[in-house]
Amino acid sequence: MQNDHEFSYTKADFARVAELIYQRAGIRLNDSKQQMVYSRLARRLRALQIDTFSRYLSALAQNPDSEEWQQFTNALTTNLTSFFREPHHFEALARQMQQTDARPFRIWCAAASTGEEPYSLAMTAMEAYQSACPAVQIIASDLDTHVLATAAQGVYALDRLDKLSLERKKGFFLKGAGINAGKVRAKKALREMIEFKQINLLDSRWPLDGKFDAIFCRNVMIYFDQATQRVILEKIAGLLKPNGTLYVGHSENLHFMSDWYRSAGKTTYQLTEHAKAARGKP
Numbered sequence: 001m002q003n004d005h006e007f008s009y010t011k012a013d014f015a016r017v018a019e020l021i022y023q024r025a026g027i028r029l030n031d032s033k034q035q036m037v038y039s040r041l042a043r044r045l046r047a048l049q050i051d052t053f054s055r056y057l058s059a060l061a062q063n064p065d066s067e068e069w070q071q072f073t074n075a076l077t078t079n080l081t082s083f084f085r086e087p088h089h090f091e092a093l094a095r096q097m098q099q100t101d102a103r104p105f106r107i108w109c110a111a112a113s114t115g116e117e118p119y120s121l122a123m124t125a126m127e128a129y130q131s132a133c134p135a136v137q138i139i140a141s142d143l144d145t146h147v148l149a150t151a152a153q154g155v156y157a158l159d160r161l162d163k164l165s166l167e168r169k170k171g172f173f174l175k176g177a178g179i180n181a182g183k184v185r186a187k188k189a190l191r192e193m194i195e196f197k198q199i200n201l202l203d204s205r206w207p208l209d210g211k212f213d214a215i216f217c218r219n220v221m222i223y224f225d226q227a228t229q230r231v232i233l234e235k236i237a238g239l240l241k242p243n244g245t246l247y248v249g250h251s252e253n254l255h256f257m258s259d260w261y262r263s264a265g266k267t268t269y270q271l272t273e274h275a276k277a278a279r280g281k282p
């Protein structure tokens with residue numbers, strides 16, 4: 001470990017961080033993340049005027065209800081996302097919407113990050129139903145409260161929209177002026193389709209009612225080990241309608257859960273008959 005750090009930081013400190021975030025969020029940090037952890041948490045030590053990682057981590061461990069836990073967690077999540085990321089999923093979703101009479105069509109976006117994904121879902125719904133007010137309900141959740149606040153605001157730097165067609169830019173966003181020049185905001189109709197809430201996928205109970213036609217749980221399971229993924233995927237099965245679809249990220253696959261999920265297209269899955277029978281059973 002380098003010694004030219006502003007704060008004392010040892011291998012044992014890194015191991016402790018890795019253990020704490022694993023217990024809290026299921027996130028696995030391998031040794032290649034040592035420097036990333038230092039730079040992300042150094043900001044917290046600076047803000048709290050604590051001079052060593054060891055003191056910071058002891059204070060956390062001794063105060064399980066401290067608000068600092070949320071800051072610690074927010075600092076260690078990776079929130080990379082973009083509008084219409086993995087575009088084939090939005091095309092598949094539009095087809096799914098057009099092929100079902102479910103009203104409202106219910107979607108849970110389970111790792112929504114800064115909101116680009118749920119707003120892409122809302123745009124897809126408006127386009128698929130050719131309506132400014134489609135019968136679609138979207139619940140967008142994340143563990144990280146900081147990104148959720150950004151998502152609920154729906155304000156983005158203009159260049160985040162670079163890959164969107166002019167029609168989508170004009171149809172779904174308002175350009176900021178004055179101090180908001182260079183920014184855009186998702187239009188009210190788009191924002192009103194989405195309910196934002198904090199959900200930790202690791203929690204034993206998720207504050208969700210009813211079943212969903214589509215669940216987007218993309219690019220988050222890569223941070224979990226397989227045992228954690230299995231627990232989460234079995235719980236997700238309990239929330240899918242019998243013909244519902246689970247959308248996962250490009251590097252995630254559910255081969256190890258083939259008793260529960262069958263492939264329904266490129267990184268999309270539906271429940272097997274076994275899963276439909278088994279889910280919900282104690």
Ligand SMILES: C[S@@+](CC[C@H](N)C(=O)[O-])C[C@H]1O[C@@H](n2cnc3c(N)ncnc32)[C@H](O)[C@@H]1O
Pocket residue numbers: 024025026027077078079080081082085110111112113114117141142143144147199200201202217218219220223249
């Ligand atoms: C890389 S982003 C993926 C965002 C989006 N789904 C996409 O594919 O573009 C991963 C997100 O998962 C969230 N996350 C990590 N651990 C989580 C957990 N235990 N429960 C809920 N969300 C979690 C992070 O805060 C982050 O915003």
